[in-house]
Amino acid sequence: xxxxxxxxxxxxxxxxxxxxxxxxxxxxxxxxxxxxxxxxxxxxxxxxxxxxxxxxxxxxxxxxxxxxxxxxxxxxxxxxxxxxxxxxxxxxxxxxxxxxxxxxxxxxxxxxxxxxxxxxxxxxxxxxxxxxxxxxxxxxxxxxxxxxxxxxxxxxxxxxxxxxxxxxxxxxxxxxxxxxxxxxxxxxxxxxxxxxxxxxxxxxxxxxxxxxxxxxxxxxxxxxxxxxxxxxxxxxxxxxxxxxxxxxxxxxxxxxxxxxxxxxxxxxxxxxxxxxxxxxxxxxxxxxxxxxxxxxxxxxxxxxxxxxxxxxxxxxxxxxxxxxxxxxxxxxxxxxxxxxxxxxxxxxxxxxxxxxxxxxxxxxxxxxxxxxxxxxxxxxxxxxxxxxxxxxxxxxxxxxxxxxxxxxxxxxxxxxxxxxxxxxxxxxxxxxxxxxxxxxxxxxxxxxxxxxxxxxxxxxxxxxxxxxxxxxxx
Numbered sequence: 001x002x003x004x005x006x007x008x009x010x011x012x013x014x015x016x017x018x019x020x021x022x023x024x025x026x027x028x029x030x031x032x033x034x035x036x037x038x039x040x041x042x043x044x045x046x047x048x049x050x051x052x053x054x055x056x057x058x059x060x061x062x063x064x065x066x067x068x069x070x071x072x073x074x075x076x077x078x079x080x081x082x083x084x085x086x087x088x089x090x091x092x093x094x095x096x097x098x099x100x101x102x103x104x105x106x107x108x109x110x111x112x113x114x115x116x117x118x119x120x121x122x123x124x125x126x127x128x129x130x131x132x133x134x135x136x137x138x139x140x141x142x143x144x145x146x147x148x149x150x151x152x153x154x155x156x157x158x159x160x161x162x163x164x165x166x167x168x169x170x171x172x173x174x175x176x177x178x179x180x181x182x183x184x185x186x187x188x189x190x191x192x193x194x195x196x197x198x199x200x201x202x203x204x205x206x207x208x209x210x211x212x213x214x215x216x217x218x219x220x221x222x223x224x225x226x227x228x229x230x231x232x233x234x235x236x237x238x239x240x241x242x243x244x245x246x247x248x249x250x251x252x253x254x255x256x257x258x259x260x261x262x263x264x265x266x267x268x269x270x271x272x273x274x275x276x277x278x279x280x281x282x283x284x285x286x287x288x289x290x291x292x293x294x295x296x297x298x299x300x301x302x303x304x305x306x307x308x309x310x311x312x313x314x315x316x317x318x319x320x321x322x323x324x325x326x327x328x329x330x331x332x333x334x335x336x337x338x339x340x341x342x343x344x345x346x347x348x349x350x351x352x353x354x355x356x357x358x359x360x361x362x363x364x365x366x367x368x369x370x371x372x373x374x375x376x377x378x379x380x381x382x383x384x385x386x387x388x389x390x391x392x393x394x395x396x397x398x399x400x401x402x403x404x405x406x407x408x409x410x411x412x413x414x415x416x417x418x419x420x421x422x423x424x425x426x427x428x429x430x431x432x433x434x435x436x437x438x439x440x441x442x443x444x445x446x447x448x449x450x451x452x453x454x455x456x457x458x459x460x461x462x463x464x465x466x467x468x469x470x471x472x473x474x
Contacts, residue, residue, distance in 0.1 A: 049329050053135035057090055067131070068330070070289040070297075077198070078129045081120055084152070085113050091139040106156060112142065118155025124167060124207035124217045124387040125200045127152065130286045133199060136325055146323040146355040149391070153202055159389035164422065164460050167208040167217055169384040171424035175451070178235040180222050184424060186449070187243045191232055193263060194250035195222040199285045203350060203391050205383045205420075210250055216387055224255055229263070237270055244275040246318070253282035253289065257296035264304035264315065274313050276304075281320040283334060283345070283374075290334035298334075302341040309342065316344040319374065323356055324364045327372070335372040346377035349415065351401070353462075357393045359404045366409060376415040381430060384422045384460065394461035395419070395443045398430045419443075425450045425457035441466050 053059045053067055059076075066072045078084050092109035106115055120127065129151055138145045142152075175184040182190040195209045204210050209220050222228070236242055245267055252260060260278070267273050278301065282289060290298040301317060308315035317338065321327065338345055347369050349356065356362050366376045379401070382392040402417040418427045425447040434456065436443040441461030447453065463469060 052328060053131060056131075056135055059131065059135070068288040068292055070286065070292045070295045073130055073132065073286050073288060074198075076131045078127065078134065081117070081127060084116070084127050084129070087134065088113055088116070088139075092142070093140055096143070097141050106143075112154075115154050115156050116152055119153030119158060121215050122155060122158050122387065123153040123202060124214055124385070125202055125204050126211045126214055128198065128200045128211070130199055132286050132288065132328075132330075133326075136328070146325060146361075149354050150201055150203070150322060150352065151199065157390045158387070159462070159464055161386045161389055162384060162460055162463055164458070165384045165386045165389070166422070167386050168206075169386075169422050170205060170420055171422075172206070173208075175424050178231055180228060180232045181235050183239070183242075184426060184451070187241055188246065189236065189239075189242050189244075190246045190248055191236070191263070191267075192222045192249055193229070193247055193252060193259075194224040194254055195219065196224075196254040197249065197251040198253045198282065199251075201281075203352060203382060203385065203388045205385055206250075207385055207387065222250065224259060226262075233266055233270075236267070236273065240272045243272060244277070245273055246277045246279055248279035251282065252278050252280045253286065253297070257300040260297065261300045261304065264300070265307075268304070268308055268311060268313060268315075276308065276313070276315045277318050278316070279318045279320075283317070283319040283331065284321045284326045287328070287331040287334040291330070291337055298337065302338070302343055305341070305343045314344070316346060318346050318348060318377070320349070321347050321365060321369060321374075322349050322352060323361065324368050327368050332372050335374055339373040344375075345373070346375045347415075348378040348380065349376070350380045350382055351393050351398055352382060352391050353393050354391075357397050357401070359401060362401055363405055363408060366405065366413065366415065370409065370413040376413055378427075379415045379417045381417075381419040381459070383420055389462050389464070392462040392465075394438070394441060394465040395430060395433070395436060395459065396438060396461075402431060419445065419459050421445055421447060421450075421457040422459060423457060425452075425455070428457075439467055 049064070051064060051067070053062060078087055089109065092112065094109055096107055096109065096112060106112055133147055133151065137147045142148045172182045175182050177183055180192045182192070195206070195211070197210060200211050207217060209222060211219065213219050236245065247263055247267070264276060264278075267276050289295055305315040335345065349365065351357055356365060362379070369376050379398065381395065381398050382388065384392070398417050406414055417430045419430050420427050425445065426449070428445045428447055433443045433445055441463070443459045444456045445459070447457055450457070
């Protein structure tokens with residue numbers, strides 16, 4: 001059977017867990033985790049629980065229990081280019097269907113793999129994919145698959161970077177008073193716990209720090225080391241104006257339950273911290289961990305949420321779905337577990353060309369998330385990160401989406417459509433622009449509470465979207 005080795009960072013994390021167990025546990029969380037999945041598994045409706053991974057030849061005989069296992073998901077993740085190409089050879093048809101790229105000569109599996117090799121050489125992010133995502137891709141027509149767009153770069157699709165683009169487009173480095181802390185807004189800060197993710201998104205806004213080095217970028221990494229966290233905790237403790245901390249990375253799915261508990265308990269114990277948000281794409285890329293009876297990650301999140309509630313403090317999970325195809329029956333069970341236990345879950349979507357810049361797709365995503373009690377919170381205009389020009393969309397598309405979607409569902413389940421202003425101007429509603437020239441692609445914004453309230457902050461449309469561009473987006 002096609003088998004992939006577990007990532008090396010898990011071994012390093014296990015070696016550092018002794019300290020993190022020092023915080024006391026409630027004692028009941030492990031049993032709750034086990035009970036949750038067993039209870040939801042008692043009445044198995046096979047029609048509603050398709051084994052969607054069994055169309056992958058190597059996983060044709062994988063049981064539901066094994067696929068649910070986070071350990072199995074980790075061991076069978078694609079974590080290198082060699083593994084990706086080996087996997088693609090096992091699932092792609094020899095001859096690909098007709099598509100827009102046919103004039104580029106991409107007609108066979110081998111030609112597609114060569115195109116991916118070209119893309120990887122140019123991409124700012126490495127490749128890492130979970131079995132959950134790999135199972136959801138339509139490998140018979142990869143060119144039109146929204147997951148391929150997000151995670152696997154094709155050299156034939158990549159465009160020259162906009163001259164105003166940057167690997168640190170939001171100038172997070174400039175808003176970092178202490179390494180690992182981003183303090184841009186008066187009462188809010190981001191706590192970068194790690195620069196590792198269980199998957200790597202092509203469009204990552206932190207491509208300058210997340211994941212291993214690539215041909216395009218040498219990374220400044222944040223490792224989950226207590227000594228480094230202590231400096232960050234100390235900054236938060238001595239900055240009483242802070243009330244809200246976003247614990248992010250990287251992705252918190254790569255942290256152990258004990259590490260999550262340590263961060264959460266430490267922040268809850270700071271009197272002026274009232275709101276804690278744990279950021280993880282885990283629910284979208286490996287939801288089975290949230291119901292795995294042998295994994296305590298979700299149990300610790302529930303524990304922290306309940307403890308915070310008793311203290312009058314909010315602890316929430318912020319996740320990241322971009323397309324309705326990412327939602328499966330496992331996702332629904334995981335979301336239901338968190339909902340029953342009182343954990344608030346919000347979603348942040350990035351608007352991406354060829355993925356969700358379509359009214360029907362975006363409406364479907366919003367409705368499906370709402371139906372499983374995940375609040376659609378933000379739709380972000382894609383940041384001006386280098387290496388992703390083919391994925392960005394012009395401002396007028398997000399404006400059209402909002403005008404078509406607002407009023408179609410309840411207001412509290414309608415996301416804010418926002419631009420995170422390049423250079424560190426902060427988030428602004430896309431419709432609040434001061435000026436917008438569709439011929440040049442330049443939009444300007446005022447951000448009164450930013451570090452430069454008098455500045456006219458600029459966002460630029462992708463060059464291929466401009467009128468008269470020789471290469472239109474595909």
